[in-house]
Amino acid sequence: MADVLLEATGLDKVYGEGDTSTHALRGVSFTLNEGEFASIVGQSGSGKSTLLNLLGLLDTPTAGTVVYHGQDVGKLGKPALAKLRNSLVGFVFQFHHLLPEFSVLENVLMPALIGGRPPMESRKLAEETLGLLGLTGLEDKGADQLSGGQKQRVAIARALMNRPALLLADEPTGNLDTVNTEQVYKLFRQVGAETGTAFLIVTHDRAVAQQTDRILEVRDGELVQDVRNSYLPPAQ
Amino acid sequence: MLSLKIAWRFLQKSRVQSAFIIAGIAVGIAVQIFVGSLITSLQDSLVQQTIGSTSQVTITALSEGDSFKVDERVLAVVRNDARVKSGAVAPTLSVNGLYSNGNESTPLTLKGGDLKSLDALSSISGRLTAGTARLNRGDILVGKDFADKYALSPGTKIQLTFPGNKERTLTISGVFDLGSSQVNARQAFVSAEVPRALLGWRSDEYAALETQLVAPFDSAAVATDWRARLKDLRIVEWQEQNKDLLTALQSQGSSSYMIQAFVLIAVALGIASTLAISAVQKTRQIGILKAMGMNDAAAGRIFLWQATILGVGGTLSGLALGFFLLFGFSFAGASFSITPKPGFVAFSAGIGIVVALLSSIIPIRKTSALDPIEVIQGG
């Protein structure tokens, strides 16, 4: 049995106050182990992104706790949360969110630089990560000079740069065609196997979810299903 | 250092915007240095013209025109005062005469004294345009304007008429230019014996003891001290006698401060608005950086660095431009030269940088307060 990475207990999120408030999450609880490869599915507006943002320490729950490696992150201050965001989790968003002022290599290096990691080692690791995602040769290109698929792969490389324990992806292939989508999930699998990173991928695409080991379904802010899925990679 | 790198890259990415704001700061600082130095130099030059070659604190007898004894008591007060410029103490006598060439006449004030002490006050020897610096009994040094008017040159004998119809013939030994045409037209220097004989005074009697100070603006304080110690004499100082000039200088000074202040305010508003715009333009990037774990302080430092780079770059360019303007001015043919004071230049540069840093406060606050979730949710 793998070690517990993350424990979410009774997560509630209410946006706004009074008449106009939205109850986006209601009592969501689950546990994620190290190296797990899971997906979150649900209809639009069901609360998937809200849940991901809470787990990614970008937002704070109205009630409930998020515990990483036994540490209740609700008890941490802003600087400590920032530090944890840098070292523990990696983000891939629907939109790539690259920094257009910087080159591909610099974008990938950024989390390491923010975390104050040694530059020389980080550079090697960044090049290695770019290689892992088939981006070798694009290091010095500007981030705004890439195709959509390339940008998303750079964003994934960046999310993996600090070798996070958990990679959170919110509709990472929402802007990509089927061929690219296929490729990204293959990469997730491969990277997960090589780095031991756990994945939590939000998607509204059932077919994509079927390729993960565990499917969490959210409906109207509640976790209504949590099933193990035996995924068999297609024969090569 | 990451903040500096990002700041630099942000500025590079919007080159034109950065160049404009650096040019704006540069013009502001250059104007500040140019106007400031121009006004101080102009004022120094005016003050210098007014008192540079005359007495700044003068001791005379209580009633005008009387003589008084310049003895050890008086000299001790003056010579033991450290505020008096060393050697710039001259006992003098004056007598008014009239020069006439037949159809035109000009009044001349003959100041008598020994050349060495007159030189200490007016440096006549160093300002001769013709002849030699010599003041023997029959010699007279006349001003350039006077000499030009009557076409007189060294060696010429001139006859002067004095009160009581006394006449004297003196030989022009040299022609001086003390920088003021009024002085050059009306003032002449002779040896002390000339007025003394005309006035019938004894050899230790003088009309005035003229002095110059190390710091001319000490004159009021010096005069007050001397009045207390020389109650039987009259002490006159230049600031009292030039109140109008000083008031004019003062209002000129304050209008110059106003100009400088408004220029700096304009510069501050320029930097502040540029940085504020930049902060808005880079909101997405800041949000992404924060989502990746950059803390609020480091994110704020990006704009502090931007302000520093713009402030230092603009100020250095401003110094260069300012000195270039001053250099250009030296060919403009003004009657005085501008010498920028190092202290003032350093002060202006300091102000430029401080103003830049202050104008980064708002963007820094905004950046620090930005919640990455706003950017991430906005897509």
Ligand SMILES: Nc1ncnc2c1ncn2[C@@H]1O[C@H](COP(=O)(O)OP(=O)(O)OP(=O)(O)O)[C@@H](O)[C@H]1O
């Ligand atoms: N900042 C916000 N302020 C107010 N309401 C919000 C905010 N963000 C989300 N909501 C609301 O919370 C609910 C859940 O939103 P969420 O973005 O988590 O849905 P989602 O499952 O990610 O949907 P989608 O598949 O369309 O991305 C929605 O009803 C949404 O309108």
Ligand SMILES: [Mg+2]
């Ligand atoms: Mg969503």
